Amino acid sequence: MTMDGTGHESVDLVRPYVITNGQELPKGDEFELVTLVTAADGGARRAQLDPERRALVELCCGGYLSVAEIAGHIGLPIGVIRVLLSDLAGNGQIVTRNPVPTAQLTDIQVLQEVLDGLQTRFG
Amino acid sequence: MTAYIDDPVFWALVAGLAATIALAVSSHRRTRRARQEKELLSERNDILEQRFAESVEEARTRAEHGTKTALKTAMRTLQGLANEQQIAISGLQRKYGDQHILQDLLDIDHMNSQFGRRAQSIAVLCEGWLGRHRSVASVYDVVRSAKGRVRHFTRVEIHSQTSFAVISQAVEPVALALAELLDNATSYSAPETTIDINIRAVPKGVCIVIDDAGVGMNEEEKTRAADLLTNPVSGVTGLGNPPQFGFAVMGVLAARYGFTVSVDTASPYGGVRAVVLLPQELLTSMPEPQPVGPAAVAQTAPAPAPLPGGAAPDPLAPSAAAHMPRAVPHSGPRPVPDPPGAGAAARYDVGQDAGYGAGYGEERREPRATTRGGLPKRRRRTPMSIVGQHGQDQDAAAPRSNEETASIMGAFQRGTRTGRTVETDPEGREFR
Secondary structure (H helix, E strand, O other): OOOOOOOOHHHHHOOHHHHOOOOOOOOOOOOOOOOEEEEOOOHHHHHHOOHHHHHHHHHHHHOOEEHHHHHHHHOOOHHHHHHHHHHHHHHOOEEEEOOOOOOOOOOHHHHHHHHHHHHHHHO | OHHHOOOHHHHHHHHHHHHHHHHHHHHHHHHHHHHHHHHHHHHHHHHHHHHHHHHHHHHHHHHHHHHHHHHHHHHHHHHHHHHHHHHHHHHHHHHOOOOOHHHHHHHHHHHHHHHHHHHHHHHHHOOOOOOOOOOOEEHHHHHHHHHOOOOOHHHEEEOOOOOEEEOHHHHHHHHHHHHHHHHHHHHOOOOOOOEEEEEEEEOOEEEEEEEOOOOOOOHHHHHHHHHHHHOOOOOOOOOOOOOOOHHHHHHHHHHHHOOEEEEEEEOOOOOEEEEEEEEHHHEEEOOOOOOOOHHHHHOOOOOOOOOOOOOOOOOHHHHHHHHHHHHOOOOOOOOOOOOHHHHHHHHHHOOOOHHHHHHHHHHHHOOOOEOOOOOEOOOOOOOOOOOOOOOOOHHHHOOOOHHHHHHHHHHHHHHHHHHHHOEEOOOOOEEO
16 A cells, blocks of 8 residues: 555554454534644543544644544544544543634525615615 | 016006105205295285385375465455455545445455455465555554454454564564464354453463354364374365364464464463463564654655664565565656756745745755655755735744744644634634
8 A cells, every 4th residue: 555654654564443443433513624623632532542632632632633634644534533533532632623614605685685685775 | 676676557656656755856946936936925015015105105295285376365365355455445445435335345344355365275285375564563553454354253252451562574474374373263163152362471481362152172082183283284185074274274374484372272261272472582562653643744755764664674675675666767867857846945035035045945955855766855945935025124034933933834744733622612712
């Protein structure tokens, strides 16, 4: 397997299903691609994590990273990253923040009414 | 005396005596001949028996050799296919990582690993190819790799990590031997029990202790296992019916690579305690973990990464290096093409003052360093401003001082941090 030289040899040796320990992939939309993740305090507990989970927490130490970015850096499939994230969130080792929601479009009818009102007043 | 001369009885007696003597002599001769013949025959028989045994042995060796060769070749093909399939599955996992199909891909990956392991085990017994070359891996990763090759891997729990790593040549054999142990442990214990693995550093190396809560082994089984582990068999005959590969495979691997496997102690959980001792010769220290994340992305990687674990010579590396130039056509005399950035740099030179441009020119005249593969190395260049430098004096074009750069970067970092920490309400409006 051609890896991008960022030391993911263990991905090849240790298969992703071992890293997730056979856990079901999370069903909900808890971790979207743009969900932001950061590490919670509690560095002492990190030593007990396996290398992938530790790398993930350390990666998120510097601030918020999106799920997609994390998957890119760690080099594991996004579904596997989601399993790790839901584990870590369950242990309280990471904190997530929902992405900024897109602004909701105002109802076209309201706009039409405002326009009509303005036109009757100034038009 | 003469009185008897005329007596016919006397003559009859004499004749009888003579006949008896003659008979005795001839019988003696016959016996001697018979004895000689018997000796000759028994000698011949011995020779025949010996020859027979020899030819039987030869036929068996030839048959064994034939079986081995056939199996080895067949397994090699299967192993190759399993590896190819694993690479394909990895690609698919990356491609469809975001979709529900990933769960199925993970399952298929698991089955493929088990399939590959079976093929490997038979290949080991036939003195065949063990598998791909691996780089140095931590003991923990080798154990996890073994865990992934058994059916009920979720029952296996690894309790400790060490800083030790296994040298590249031993990664695959140790993983395979551990997988065979774990297969035994999971097969001979109840489905709801766990198999505990502890990794301990001992003066002689590293011990991997595998405890199961199964039924254990009786004395006969223990003796047989110990025999297979200490006197490795060769070939696939004598594995019993149904054939049991496990201990035979471990025995061959342990003898070939110099680690020991023992299963003679009872586990505190009632099952078997298997102990694999990896000697110091198979161990090395962990290679420096490569940085993951933005730092790694920012780094340029011009030279081929140093081989992890300098102690272990990498047999693949020279051949890989030898292959690389062939992949690049006309790598020798052809001028190395400018990296993509150089063109942009040249465009910025236009309209800039002579001093700045000359700096670039000088730099570009320098012989460019190339990687072993003949590809150009990226070089550090003088800081370049995106904003046009028209009409500005030479001072403005001078490189920034370290303090200036630091403060600019600091401001940038502060800005991004504020951006990330700003709280938003569900409507997307910001509040602080």
